[in-house]
Every structure is written in structure tokens, then in C-alpha cells.
Amino acid sequence: MAKILEIAGATLIDGTGRAPMEDATLRIVDGRIAASWQHADRPRDAAAPADEVVQAQGRTVIPGLIDSHCHISYGEGKSAEEVDIYGGPEWAAVRAVWNANKVLQSGFTSFCDPGSTWNVAVTCRDAIESGMFPGPRIFAAGRHIAADGGFADYFPGWLGMPVSAEGVLCSTLEQMRKEVRMQVKNRVDLVKISGDSQAQDRDCNAGPCMSDDEMAGIVQAAHALGRKVTIHSRYAKTVAAAARAGVDWVIHASYMDPADIGLLRDRQVPVCPTMTYTANIVQHGRDVGVDPNYIETKQRELDSLVTVHRRSIEAGVPMMAGSEAGFSVTPYGQWHSREIELMVELLGMKPMDAIVAATSGNARAFGWDRQVGSLLPGLWGDCVILDGDPLKDIRVLGDARRILAVYKGGVAVDRTPVAPRRRMGHERSLAVSTSVLTR
Incomplete structure (x- = not known):
């Protein structure tokens, strides 16, 4: 049986540079994006009920x-x-x-x-x-x-x-x-x-x-x-x-x-x-x-x-x-995400262009653009749900409190903080060092 996830009611930024889609639903089937649509315009081939529906009204969904x-x-x-x-x-x-x-x-x-x-x-x-x-x-x-x-x-x-x-x-x-x-x-x-x-x-x-x-x-x-x-x-x-x-x-x-x-x-x-x-x-x-x-x-x-x-x-x-x-x-x-912020703050890029650089642009350079980087049918269901609009304030991407959920292949990522780091003996001896590798 196929596992179906739908994220409904969000503003969808698909990573291609196209205008955001308001009141959108993103459908992920067995880890891959199957479709997206606005309002109640559900495609005929997406009629099967979802196993899980995430209500995301007032939120923004972007590619991983x-x-x-x-x-x-x-x-x-x-x-x-x-x-x-x-x-x-x-x-x-x-x-x-x-x-x-x-x-x-x-x-x-x-x-x-x-x-x-x-x-x-x-x-x-x-x-x-x-x-x-x-x-x-x-x-x-x-x-x-x-x-x-x-x-x-x-x-x-x-x-x-x-x-x-x-x-x-x-x-x-x-x-x-x-x-x-x-x-x-x-x-x-x-x-x-x-x-x-x-x-x-x-x-x-x-x-x-x-x-x-x-x-x-x-x-x-x-x-x-x-x-x-x-x-x-x-x-x-x-x-x-x-x-x-x-x-x-x-x-x-x-x-x-x-x-x-x-x-x-x-x-x-x-x-x-x-x-x-x-x-x-x-x-x-x-x-x-x-x-x-x-x-x-x-x-x-x-x-x-x-x-x-x-x-x-x-x-x-x-x-x-x-x-x-x-x-x-x-x-x-x-x-x-600070690099995306600096692209806007220092290089003068529009927030949408900076997000594209960090999604489909990077994927294209790797040769991964048919796998990740945008929210298009056939690609992996990697996405992030944000409390806020990064097109209005790009700093939303770097605020952990406003990252509501992360999905990789349609599976929610456990975002429980990892345990505090325990230093090894050789690292304790180096902890007083303030030198930074010259690069």
C-alpha cells in the first residue's frame, strides 16, 4: 500500500523561482512528490485519501x-x-x-x-x-x-x-x-x-x-x-x-x-x-x-x-x-542559512533568487535536479514548513523556533535536540586555543 502525506493550506514556494502558490496542497506518495494544487482543485489522479494530512494554513512550505x-x-x-x-x-x-x-x-x-x-x-x-x-x-x-x-x-x-x-x-x-x-x-x-x-x-x-x-x-x-x-x-x-x-x-x-x-x-x-x-x-x-x-x-x-x-x-x-x-x-x-541571508543583505539578491540558489540552483550544479531542489512531481519529498514568509524576512530560515517541521522523503525529521557534546581528551587540551585555521 502506498503511503500518502498531504501538507494542506500553505503558501508553496517550489524552488523554481515561480511565484508562490497560495492555499496550496502538496501531495507526497511513497516519499516522492506526486502533485500540488491550489484551493480545492484536486487532480483526478490524487483522489485516494491521504494517510496523514498536515494542516499548514498561514505557513510557508519550501523545498528542503x-x-x-x-x-x-x-x-x-x-x-x-x-x-x-x-x-x-x-x-x-x-x-x-x-x-x-x-x-x-x-x-x-x-x-x-x-x-x-x-x-x-x-x-x-x-x-x-x-x-x-x-x-x-x-x-x-x-x-x-x-x-x-x-x-x-x-x-x-x-x-x-x-x-x-x-x-x-x-x-x-x-x-x-x-x-x-x-x-x-x-x-x-x-x-x-x-x-x-x-x-x-x-x-x-x-x-x-x-x-x-x-x-x-x-x-x-x-x-x-x-x-x-x-x-x-x-x-x-x-x-x-x-x-x-x-x-x-x-x-x-x-x-x-x-x-x-x-x-x-x-x-x-x-x-x-x-x-x-x-x-x-x-x-x-x-x-x-x-x-x-x-x-x-x-x-x-x-x-x-x-x-x-x-x-x-x-x-x-x-x-x-x-x-x-x-x-x-x-x-x-x-x-x-546565514549564506542565504548574506546573499540578500550583501549581494543584493532578491529573497526568491537566494532561495532558488540554495535549492534548485545547488541541485542543478550537483546533477541532482531530477531528485531534489524543487517541489515538482517525481522529486523526493524533501521540504520545510516555516512559521513566516522568507520572501518578506529571509531570516526566518535561520530561526529554529520558526522551523515547524522538516521532511526528508516525506518522513518527518525528529528535531529533538541532540545531546550536548562531550569533549574528548585531545580536544580538552585544545579548548584554550583561539586560533582559526587560515583559509
């Missing part, structure tokens, strides 16, 4: 939100060592599935992990998909592929790249292609490139850590095996090289040359600005002891992000919404 930048393996670390070394893979994996439930409870029914220590994101994804633990749908990458002197190659040269690190060091094109093949063997959905060079931190006119041939070789190898590719790319020359190489989306593009906006627009390469991490350091860094010099650095980056991406949006570059949750300044379950 998607965070395109959430590092579930990082464990809210304060330093590179805490993220990359301490704890081991077993602890990181158990902690990840526990934290993933916080993400789900906040209304984010899917997320992309664009770079994981060990292979934790894939493990977390598979544990959730098998029904072992509650959590969002996860689009999972492995370790960042980094060249010598690249962004993720931040440990001393004499130490090299630990096997636990978020990055994996590849010094030749053949090593990079081999790493792509190995990651695909280990079941990743996405390949992440660590594109910026450390030289760019001192001279923004310097080039990326990889040659054009190396970057294109990674993209070609991944695409040939049916995988998407994204790239950490703050600086102008890295962004342009990535677009030419054919990456599926770029992350940050903080200092993108305005002259290259047309390149991204013409190729329809989406940008995931990831402002939340940067804005949190700027706005709250002094309260938690972040180095004032680093706060100034992030203020300059935020200013540049806002300037260049206002122009990107005007030009028609697709935008994605990702918070970079997983650090001490972006804890799980608390800041995911």
Missing part, C-alpha cells in the same frame, strides 16, 4: 534547503592540526554522522562536502543512505588534490602531507590523474582541486599552483569517469584557469578579475562565494580571540567578494549557496 559547502569531517576545528591530524579516522567518522543530524534538523536536507579528511564524507553519506543514522543527502568529495605549494600544502616541507590531511599532494599530472581514479574507486561523487598557490597570498598577481595542462587533466579524468569537479579558487588567475579547464563550479572567487566575469557567464560556471565563514570572522572574530591581522585580511576579502559578485549576478553568472560549516566559527546546524 541545500548547503553546497559543508565539511562534515572537520568537526568544528579551531586549527589545521585539529582538523587534519587529531582524532583519527574512526573518531572523525563517528563524529561526522552525529553532526550530520544537526544539519538535517536545521532544514538542510542535502549538502555537498567539497573536501574531506580521510574518506569520511563518503562514509557518512553511505551510513545515512543505508539507514543506519539520520542525516541529509550528501554529495561527497574526497581529499583536495593539491600541487606543491598549493593552498592545502600548508604543513612544513620536511613533514610532507599527512595521510589524514584534507589535501593530497600530487607533484605530476600523472599522479593527479591517478588520484582521480583512486578517489572514484573510493566512491566519491565529486573531485576537489586545491587551486590557489601560497604565492598568491603574498602576490595576488601570481598564478595558481597548477599549470593549465594539469588542471585540465584533472577535469578531463574526472569527467570521463562521470564525476563533477570543483575548485578552491580565491584569486583571479586561478578562477580564470579553472573556468577554461571546464570545472563544474568555482568556490570563493573572492578576488576574481571583473574582466573574467564574462568568461564565467558565457560558460555558465556557477560561483559558490562562501561568505559565511569570512563574515563570521569579521563580525565575531574579536569575541573569540582571532588575530586582529587575520580579521583585517578577511574584511578585505569580504569587501572584494561583495563588489565582484554583485557584478557577477548582474552579468548572469549562476550563484550557489554554501556556508563552509565545519569550523569553530561555523558550527553545524547553526549557520547554514
Whole structure:
């Protein structure tokens, strides 16, 4: 027997950008959306009575939100060592599935992990998909592929790249292609490139850590095996090289040359600005002891992000919404929707456009637009019931008191708060640290 859920009487925002549907009913059959209609205009093929009817008059229903930048393996670390070394893979994996439930409870029914220590994101994804633990749908990458002197190659040269690190060091094109093949063997959905060079931190006119041939070789190898590719790319020359190489989306593009906006627009390469991490350091860094010099650095980056991406949006570059949750300044379950707010507050996007970026826009970039991201027939019944109208006040999305219910595949999510976190011994020793991983 089919299980039928109906959410009735709500204002429906379907995630496509179309005008909201007033007094709407959403019908979910066996976890998939079957139909939606207004008033009493029930379709003939929806005549069978529902097993459960949720009365949502005066409420708003939106698609389950998607965070395109959430590092579930990082464990809210304060330093590179805490993220990359301490704890081991077993602890990181158990902690990840526990934290993933916080993400789900906040209304984010899917997320992309664009770079994981060990292979934790894939493990977390598979544990959730098998029904072992509650959590969002996860689009999972492995370790960042980094060249010598690249962004993720931040440990001393004499130490090299630990096997636990978020990055994996590849010094030749053949090593990079081999790493792509190995990651695909280990079941990743996405390949992440660590594109910026450390030289760019001192001279923004310097080039990326990889040659054009190396970057294109990674993209070609991944695409040939049916995988998407994204790239950490703050600086102008890295962004342009990535677009030419054919990456599926770029992350940050903080200092993108305005002259290259047309390149991204013409190729329809989406940008995931990831402002939340940067804005949190700027706005709250002094309260938690972040180095004032680093706060100034992030203020300059935020200013540049806002300037260049206002122009990107005007030009028609697709935008994605990702918070970079997983650090001490972006804890799980608390800041995911802040990126959507910043798209409205800082980038000047209309609330509807920001919601589309965080639903169908993100899903389209992943290649998931026939599964999630909008409330259209045939897609999974992932949705959120809100007490309020996010088109009038986008902050509704981040207010836990106004998130009345979350559904994943038509099943209500248990939103009972998870137990308080108990710190492990190595974390207690680090609790006094106020350093933030320089990213």
C-alpha cells in the first residue's frame, strides 16, 4: 500500500523561482512528490485519501534547503592540526554522522562536502543512505588534490602531507590523474582541486599552483569517469584557469578579475562565494580571540567578494549557496542559512533568487535536479514548513523556533535536540586555543 502525506493550506514556494502558490496542497506518495494544487482543485489522479494530512494554513512550505559547502569531517576545528591530524579516522567518522543530524534538523536536507579528511564524507553519506543514522543527502568529495605549494600544502616541507590531511599532494599530472581514479574507486561523487598557490597570498598577481595542462587533466579524468569537479579558487588567475579547464563550479572567487566575469557567464560556471565563514570572522572574530591581522585580511576579502559578485549576478553568472560549516566559527546546524541571508543583505539578491540558489540552483550544479531542489512531481519529498514568509524576512530560515517541521522523503525529521557534546581528551587540551585555521 502506498503511503500518502498531504501538507494542506500553505503558501508553496517550489524552488523554481515561480511565484508562490497560495492555499496550496502538496501531495507526497511513497516519499516522492506526486502533485500540488491550489484551493480545492484536486487532480483526478490524487483522489485516494491521504494517510496523514498536515494542516499548514498561514505557513510557508519550501523545498528542503541545500548547503553546497559543508565539511562534515572537520568537526568544528579551531586549527589545521585539529582538523587534519587529531582524532583519527574512526573518531572523525563517528563524529561526522552525529553532526550530520544537526544539519538535517536545521532544514538542510542535502549538502555537498567539497573536501574531506580521510574518506569520511563518503562514509557518512553511505551510513545515512543505508539507514543506519539520520542525516541529509550528501554529495561527497574526497581529499583536495593539491600541487606543491598549493593552498592545502600548508604543513612544513620536511613533514610532507599527512595521510589524514584534507589535501593530497600530487607533484605530476600523472599522479593527479591517478588520484582521480583512486578517489572514484573510493566512491566519491565529486573531485576537489586545491587551486590557489601560497604565492598568491603574498602576490595576488601570481598564478595558481597548477599549470593549465594539469588542471585540465584533472577535469578531463574526472569527467570521463562521470564525476563533477570543483575548485578552491580565491584569486583571479586561478578562477580564470579553472573556468577554461571546464570545472563544474568555482568556490570563493573572492578576488576574481571583473574582466573574467564574462568568461564565467558565457560558460555558465556557477560561483559558490562562501561568505559565511569570512563574515563570521569579521563580525565575531574579536569575541573569540582571532588575530586582529587575520580579521583585517578577511574584511578585505569580504569587501572584494561583495563588489565582484554583485557584478557577477548582474552579468548572469549562476550563484550557489554554501556556508563552509565545519569550523569553530561555523558550527553545524547553526549557520547554514546565514549564506542565504548574506546573499540578500550583501549581494543584493532578491529573497526568491537566494532561495532558488540554495535549492534548485545547488541541485542543478550537483546533477541532482531530477531528485531534489524543487517541489515538482517525481522529486523526493524533501521540504520545510516555516512559521513566516522568507520572501518578506529571509531570516526566518535561520530561526529554529520558526522551523515547524522538516521532511526528508516525506518522513518527518525528529528535531529533538541532540545531546550536548562531550569533549574528548585531545580536544580538552585544545579548548584554550583561539586560533582559526587560515583559509
